[in-house]
Amino acid sequence: MKKKSIAIALALGILAPTVHPIQAATKEVKIESVSFSGSRAPATAEEMSKPFTTATVVVKYTNGKTKKFPLTYKELFKTTDKFKMPNGETFQAGTPTDYYGDPITDKSVDGKPVHYVSDAPDANSLLRPMKDGSLYLVSHYEYDSLDNAGKPAWRRVPASMTLTKLYQNMKTGELKVTTVDKIDFSGVNGLWVPCNGSLTPWNTHLGSEEYEPDARSFEFDTPEKLSESTAHLKDFAKLYFDDEKKANPYYYGFTPEVFVSSDGMTRVVKHYSTGRRSNELMIVMxxxxxxxxxxxxxxxxxxxxxxxxxRDLSAGTLYAAKFTQTSADNGGAGNLEWIKLGHATDKEIKRIIDKGIKFSDIFEVSDVPKEGFIPVKQYSGQNAKYGKVEYLKLKPGMEKAAAFLETRRYAAMLGATSEFNKMEGLTVNTKDKKLYVAIADIGKGMEKNSQDPTDHIQLSKVKAGAVYELSLRPGQNNTTGQPINSGYVASSMKALLVGEDLAQPDAYGNKANVNKIAGPDNLSFSEDYRSLFIGEDSSQHINNFVWAYNVETKKLSRILSVPAGAEATGLQAVDNRNGFSYIMSNFQHPGDELSNFAPTAVKIEDVKKAVDKTYGINQAGAVGYVHGIPNVKKLQEELKKQQQPKTQQSKKK
Incomplete structure (x- = not known):
């Protein structure tokens, strides 16, 4: 084998078995590489209306032979599919439940009450097998796009998660649904906009609460003029608690952890010591x-x-990054410093919330420059949407409340960079100690703007976005010189993959190069495949894609296309579940915003009709996975077995 082939085999962790003496005369066969052969983009209205792939996994051996494994998409269930509750009643998978565990009713059309049903399944965590081999899947339902009257329901309607017990075919690895149950969030005041999520090293699920309600708006809005953030929160409280007075912005914007026992029972804990923000997800190193x-x-x-x-997220120290740009080329690069915000326990912060703290207890605020006040610009509620700069002054003794309840505002006051735009998924490459971060759109705060309070990031706009690589190192200090008690501190950040905006849309209406990423959102990393998986949430591609990027060969391969107008969500690269590998992948709101595309290669009305026939426009999303991914370790074992002398094989039998 050439040195290059050996390097690839080592990088993949695929080594052939030791040669038995009887085989000395024969040439040993090894696995040289495992790679993806990418799928073409969908070309017809029918192909564009559903999950589509022509991708394969190609295993190459040192004797020159190859074996191809075709990939297919397997749908586990739609959000509109019905399942039985413990009391015998049926419910639709995407229907949220209230504080009392009852399905939440949509009364937007007089005389026609129906249950809300989310069309937006998001995160998946396919848990590691229980002791008896049982498989469970935790899934998010981020929001309901439209109510029964066709009006936006995003953020107004409480969200939910399900726990699905799966049957696994031990010959093919195919998964089937056994039961689906709603996870109870009544002990933590319900669930607000659960976007992405992650599986912890100790086999629990970390959820999220995105676009946290703005406490400043909530306190100072008048009944005559409610901000969108306040109106959503009040509607949420009415639907969840049946009591608008229980609306509290400081209930939401945290990280819920879901514990699942071997018998399928669940327990939820919200972590307040991890800070409050627009949580896309939290990922543990x-x-x-x-x-x-x-x-x-x-x-x-x-x-x-x-x-x-x-393995205990109930107490810890929170830091915010300051980005110092070193390059503006090809998506940019920079160094990272870490500002300590404070230390807290969940109990401490929950106690502050339960005492009824308000925004005005933490800050003095001004809308114009004022001596002793610090200018900040950050996303909370609608402030960034309207380009507002706030002038804040911390009240005495409120450092802890500010750090953990107004985390982004306080970080900006201390000098952290609050200019990232559409910061989405994260994942970790353990072997290389790299953290990957998706920026769906390089724009707004990331562009040069002398009017901003700070201008740490000054990059050229790339609407198609980029994935950044962060180097993780031990022995780092915070900005005051204190050591950070971690061996996984990000010290630098550079663009790894950058999308390409098109000057004019192509024949399918794509506004970004169809052979590059656009709107990177979900990220997941496979150590076995040495590949970074990327799911898109883009208004730039008419069909969003799921990609595999091999960090060794630098090859980018399209492995899945989701229905037109849908977002690719729920991405999780699963290297081994009872000897099988999977790429979990959902999609939400198929058919959404297709009017923004004007293809000439197909008729947009034909695409809409095809999507509507299967899923309904903004009516149903789906939970599923990419099937056919060969398990690398099993390939090694099979090759080893094949090359054993027949006498040894017969003895094992």
Missing amino acids: PDEKTAYFGDDGEYTTLFMYVADKP
Whole structure:
């Protein structure tokens, strides 16, 4: 084998078995590489209306032979599919439940009450098998796009998660649904906009609460003039608690952790010591105590949390990043410093919330420059949307409340960078100690703007976005010179993959190069495949894609296309579940905003009709996975078995 082939085999962790003496005369066959052969983009209205792939996994051997494994998409269920509740009643998978566990009713059309049904399934965590081999899947239902009257229901309607028990075919690896149950969030005041999520090293699910309601608006809005943020929160409280007076912005914007026992029972804990923000997701590093967060929206911040103890997120220290740009080329690059915001426990912060703290208890505020006040610009409620700069002054003794309840505002006051735009998913490459962060749209705060209070990031606009690579290192200090108790501190950040905006849309209406990423959102990493998986949420591609990027060969391969107008969500690369591998992948709101595309290669009305026939426009999303991914370790075992002398094989039998 050539040195290059050996390097690839080592990088993949695929080594052939030791040669038995009897085989000395024969040439040993090894696995040289495992790669993806990408799918073409869908070309007809029918192909564009459904999950589509022509991708394969190609296994190449040192004897020159190859074996191809075709990939297919398997749908587990739609959000509109019905399942039985413990009391015997049926419910639709995407229907949220209220504080009392009852399905929430949509009364938007007089005389026609129906249950709300989310069309937006998001995160998946396919848990590691229980002791008896049982498989469970935790899934998010982020929001309901439209109510029965056709009006937007986003954020107004409480959200939900389900726990699905799966049957696994031990010959093919195919998964089937056994039961679907709603997870109870009544002990933590319900669930607000659960976007992405992650699986912890200790086999629990970390959820999210995105686009946190703005406490300043909520306190100072008048009944005659409610901001969108306040109106949504009040509607949420009416539907969840049946009591508008229980609306409290400081109930939401945190990280819920879902514990699942071997018998399928669930328990939910909201972590308040990890800070409050527009949580895209929280992902824990291999040390089982350091974590990073996606902070979605405009003018947002990169945060890091270091728990006091491994596998325990109830107490820890919170940090915010300051970005110092070193290059503006090809998506940009820079160095990261970490500002300590404070240390807290869940109990401490919950106690502050339960005492009824308000925004005005934490800050003095001005809308114009004022001596002693610090200008900040950050996403919370609608402030960034309207380009507002706030002038804030911290009240005495309110450092802890500010750090953990107004995390982004406080971070900006201390000098952290609050200019990231559409910061989405994160994932970690353990072997190389790299953290990957998706920026769906390089724009707004990330562009040069001398009018902003700070202008740390000054990049050229790329609407198609980029994926950034962060180097993780031990021995780092915070900005005051204190050591950070972690071996996984991000010290630098550079663009790894950058999308390409088109000057004019192509024949299918795509506004970004169809052979490059656009609107990167979900990220997941496979150590076995040495590949970064990327799911899109883009207004630039008429069909959003799921990609595989091999960090060794630098090859980018399209492995799935979701229905036109849908967002690719729920991405999770699963290297091994009872000897089988999967790429979990959902899609939400198929058919959404297709009027923004004007293809000439197909008729847009034909695409809409085809989507509507199967899913309904903004009516149903689906939970599913990419099937046919060969398990790398099983390939190694099979090859080893094939090359054993027949005498040894017969003895094992």
